[in-house]
Structure formats: C-alpha cells, structure tokens
Amino acid sequence: MSIYRNRYFVRFWSGEAISVTGAAAASVLLPLLAIETLHANPAWMGIISAAVWLPWLIVGLPAGAWVDTLPPRIVMIMANLLGIIAYGSILVAAAFGVLALAQIAAVAFAGGVASVFFRTAYSKLVVALVEVDDRPRANSLLFGTEQAAYTAGPGLGGILAQAFGAALGLFSNVAGLVVSTICLLTIKPKPPEAQTARLPLGRAIREGLALVFGDRHLRFFTLTGAVANFGLTGQSTVLTLWLVRDLRLEPVAVGGFLAVVSIGGIAGALAAPSVALRWGDARGTALALTVGAVAMPLYAIAGTGLMAWAAAACVAFGAGGIAASNVMRRSWIQNYVPEHLLGRQSTSAQLVNFGTMPLAAIVAGSLGEAFDLRLVILGMGLIVTAANGTVWAQPWLRASRQLPIRTENPRSDLQRID
Template sequence: MNGLTAAAAPAASRSRGRWGLLRDRDFRLLWVGETTSGFGSSLTSVALPLVAITALHATTLEVALLTAAAWVPWVIIGLPAGAWVDRLPRRPVMLTCDAVSFLLFLSIPVAAWQGVLTVGHLLAVALLTGTAKVFFQTSYQVYLPSIVVPADLPEGNAKLQGGESAVEVVGPGAAGLVAQVFGAVTALLADAASFVVSALCLLGIRAREAPVSRERRATTLRREIGEGLRFVARDPYLRVLTVFGAASNLGLMGYQAILVVFLVRDVGVGPGAVGGLMAVMSVGGLAGAASATWVSRRLGSARAMIVFEALGAPFGLLIPLAHRGPWLAVAVAGGFVLVTGVVAGNIIKAGFRQTYVPRHLLGRVSVSMQFVNYGTIPLGALLGGALGGTIGTRPSMWVVTAGLALTGLILLIGPLRHRRDLPASPDHP
C-alpha cells in the first residue's frame, strides 16, 4: 500500500468526482489548515517590511535582512532537519512548529504596544520562525504522501498550491488595507492566529503514519544525511532541478526582498496600494496552479516544466519599468506571468519528487535539494539589499531580474530536454 496506513488508503477512491480530493476529510483538513496558514504568511510578507519601513524607519538593507533571516536556517540546520524528520512522526513536529510560530508572531504586536519594538526584535522573530518553518515544511512535504496515494499526489499538490496562491492574492491586499487603517503591526496578529487554525486542522486528521523502523532509528545522523546528498548528486534529474532552483531563488529573492521598498520609495505608492499591486501579481499563482496539471498532460511533464520556468522568468524584466501611470500596469502584468510560471513549475517538481524518490529517502532527499535551493535565498535577499543601498533600488531591480531571466537555460542541461515526461522512478539504487 505504498507506506499508507489503512486509514489513509481509501483516499484514492473517495477523491474522484467534482471536488476531487477535497471530498476526502483528511486532505480537506490539511488543505484548510495550510491555506489559512498561507494567508497569514502572505499578510506578513507585506506587513513585516511595512512595520520596519513605517514604524522603525529601517534602511533598504535592514528590510532585506528580514527576508534573509527567515531563510538562513535552511543553510544552518536544513540537512540535519531532513534526517530528523525521517526519524520522527511528522504531525507532532508540525504541531510544535505551529505553536512556536504563534508565540513568536504574537510577540511583535505586544512589543509594539509596549513601545519596545526594535528592528532587532523583528530580525529575531524572522530567524526563529524561519527555523520552525524548516521543520514544518520538510515534515509537510513528507506528510502528504501519508494521507493520499501516489496517483493522487499531482492533484493534492495542485490543490494545496492553488489554495496557497489564492490567499497570496488576498493576503497582500488585506495587509495593505489593514496597515493603512489600523497600522502594519495589527496585520501580524492575523498571521499568529493562522497557526492556531493550522494546528487545530492537523489535530483533526485521522490518518496515522507508519512507525519508523528500528533499523532507521539505529543509523547515525551523519550517515542518513550522506545518503540523501548522494542520491541527489548522482541523479541527473534531481541534480539539474537543484541547480536550477538555487539560481532561480537567487534572482527571485533578490527582487522580492526590495520590492516593497521599490514600490513605496521609488514608484511612490502608499501601503494600501502596495498590497493591492502585489495581490494582482499573485493572481498569477492561481493561473499557474490551475494550468500546471492540464498543460503537463498535453505537453508532457518535462516539457511543461521547461515551458513554464524558462518562458515565465523573462517577464520579470517588466517589473523595473514601474512608474505611476500605464507603466505600472505593465510591470504588474510582468509579475503576473512570472508568478504563473514559478507556481506551475513548483507543482510539477513537487509531484515528480514525491513519486520519483523512494519513500524512506523522501525527507532527506527533499531537504538536501532545499538546502541548496533555499541556501541561495538569503544570499539573494542580501544581494538585493546591498545593491539597493549602493546603486539604487531601480537599478538593482534591473540587475536581479536580468539574472533571473537567464536561469531557465539551466533546465536545458542534462536529460530533461530530451524527454516528454519526467520519469516515474530512478534507474539507480
């Protein structure tokens, strides 16, 4: 039964119909919890830099450091986290991460109301919640195959990514509106509350994971980390996707880390408008989630991924053209297409990894790839912040989006360009 418990196995038969997997109780709870948590995170993506800019008068580099701090934990503890997650039941790990994140985000408005909030406090919260996210996201990716069968993974990933994309449309606009009316600090309360919803939904899931074997618990952490790294290094598909992800994230985070500063200080829009503009760009995520599976079936999963990633990234070059008036719409359209390609590509890659990698290695392989992929995110944030403070925000946007536009060429290296579909299993042990 592919590692599923008896309670989880019927998901496949119940997933057919108009609503698909949403008819399955366990998947529906997972979807509701993580979509709500995603809404809170999308609020924070706008509210946290707005707090730093408007309440604490932070510099461009300090704002970029907030983004970098949230992703640094992937570099520091990403590899051992993957091995730990493969040894532990995932749901308790995720519940612990929800509780810790709730308390950390709650501390920001409390400190602001007491008049003691500082940029250092924001950096500490970003760093610690980023650490919790390492464990949560690694557990989450391995947990999904425990409640749905392999055949339903593409649909499950598409629905989860679609929910996340939907709230990323609403979240930035809501954050801008709340910041405009009540202050940016208040928007962070919603993110804290979202972790409570996530935890309650996880508690309601009935499916139980198979216990970790004694042999797994007896192996050393160093050996398990090495197994994950070696699997990625010798696999031609995972190797190319890992390098591409690292390069792509460098450019994506390079512009995202300074996007709010760019819109506020260079383009001259207010907090409410910032949220609205970012929300429109995020609508591309809905388009990507809706089209990923359909395009994959018609073009083939390998071809579809190349099309989405290689053709979507160059549209990011329209973002630095933003000025008041028609050019602002052109820039937003560029962001829309870019996000469409990124989200669709992520859905295809996630489904491929979850079916391609042996179940007992999935956590370690996933985090080995993320160690490289996410390791460039803080570098990209620091690059964007450093360039913004040196040559100006708009020139920096041009530099990082130009680099991003070229990253799709990496996917043409190796076997991907010769295939219609991604393989279902590796040809090496």
C-alpha cells in the same frame, strides 16, 4: 476516491488556506513595519530578509534527518507553535513601545526555523494523506491555494496596515497558525510504508546529500533552483522599499500590486495538471520555466500610475509559469524519491536551493545602497532568466514527454544511492 472526498486532506487543505493567507499578509506587514514604523534602510531590509532564509543553512540538514524518523503531523504542529510565539512577541513588544529592528530580524529568523521543519514534513504528510494517483491534483490544489492566499494576503496586509497599523495587523498571521494547528490535530494520516530506522545523524545527513547530488535529475533542479531563487529573493528584498519609497505607493496599493502578481500563480498552479497531461511533465516544466524566465525582469518597467499595474500584470505571467513548474516538480519528486528519504531529499535540496537566499538578500540590500533600486530589480530578474533557460539543454527533454521515473534497475542513479 475523489480528492474532495478525502476528509483528512480537505481538512489539512482548509487549514493551510487560512494559515498561508495570514503568512502572505505578514509578508507585507513585516517589511511595512520595518520601513514605516522603524525607518529601516536597504541594509536592514537585507538583514531581515536574510534572517528568514538563514535557518535553511543552519538547521536544514539535521531537520531532514530528524523529520524522516518522526511523524510529520507532530513536527508541523510544533513548528506552528514556534511561529505563534515568535509573531506574538511583536504584538507584545509593540503594545509596550519597545519594538526594535533587531527583534523583527529575530522574529524573521524564528519564523524561518519553523518553516524549515514545517516544509520538510509537508511532502511527507501529503504522501501519508493522498494516494499516488491523486497527488498531482492534491499538489495542484495545495499550490493553487497558496497562490490564492498570496493574492488575497498582501491586499489584506495592506488594508490591515492602513486601518490598524502593521504591528497589530500581524495578529492575522498568529490566528492563521492557530487554525492550521487545530486542523492538524484533527487529521489522521496513514502510517508510513516502512518504519525508518534511526540512523546516526551524520550518516543520515550524508545519505540525503548523496541522494540529491548523486542523481543527475535532482542535482539539476536543485542547482538551477538555487540560482533562480537568488534572483527572486534579490528582487523581493528591495521590492517593497522600491514601491513605497520610490514609486510612492500607499500600503493598500503595495498589497494590491503583489496581489496582481499572485493571480498568475493561482492560474499556473491550477493549470499544471492539464499542462502535464497535454505536453507531458517534462515539456510542461520546460515551458513553464521559460514563461518565468521571460517575465521576471519586467518588474523593472514599473513606474507611477498605470505603469505599475502593467508591470504587475506582466510579472503575473511569470508567477504562473513558476507556480506550474513547482507543482509538476513537486508531484514528480513525491513519486521519484522513496518515501523514507523524502525529508532528507527536501532539506538537502533546500540547503542549496534556499541557501542562496540569505546571500541574495544581503547582496540586494548592499546594491540598493549604492545603485538605483530599479537596476537591482532588473539585474536580479535577469539572473532568473539565465537559470531557467538552462532547462532546454537537458537530455531528458529531448528523450521523453515525461520526467524520469524511479526504476529498480541497479544502474540507475537513484538505485546506486540507495
């Protein structure tokens, strides 16, 4: 059956498209609110950015264990409700004139907690909605739609900030979460292949960590992803401040700048299945990561006028490479990791993968206080280059066009863990 004829997937996909667009608008609106309304400095921007990712360190591991024993759809609905309450509180505080930077940081943290549970359940819901052969196309569509949302969303956020103010503009995120929740309420995923036994929390967490760090392929992608995310988060922490304060871009232009970058992400995500078919998902992933490695330091060439848009166009290629590699790896993981371990695999990997992000935000904010923001953006981009470049040293890249597959051989890494 064509993926487009799977009505539950299409409904889920549609809800995500609207929700992620609202979230993408909020990714511009929240920093603009902190900078323009509350006059945040680089240190505060680091705190707010760190708050988004800190929940992965605090609740990530238990979230994976819990999600593996719960219906993913219900988990995602509850996560959306938390996000609605958190972002709605900004609208209320702004209306009464009591909004403060501490509340923005608290909302960023609550939104991060919601994201931990939502993203942990996300892959499990895709597996429950989509057959194995359709998953590469489904992931391509979902990731491509996310990138499209991150193209339209920042521009929408800039327009809303210009027209109504950043605080009121955040209503777009609340509305998106409401639509996503309604769509989730109306889908019916298939039951899991086998009922997951409820293990003691400590044992469940240990199994997830053993899976990720005992398997050399999962371990490689986890560790290199953690280093690359350090650089990407460091860049994003000071990027909006740099564009507004140093390059003197208006809110609409900031949204347009980020939208141009995201166009590459759309192209990369949609091209990923074709890239995997042409070169194999192993070589395709390596090529995509290399494109990202070369492009991300080019943020630093941005200047006033045309140079800002030239930098955005260059980095768009990097965003395309990163998006394509993420689609290929997401599809591979869904087939490589047993379904009953997907939640724990996700949070165990992201404990490290996302765990570097709060540190990166604090480091970038601190460096931004001491050095020119252009140098911070360049240095963080070079970290991405170094992390992604290590893919060419992997033996599986020379052995096969395809990433390793799950095997029942008792000598395999994954089987030893199970």
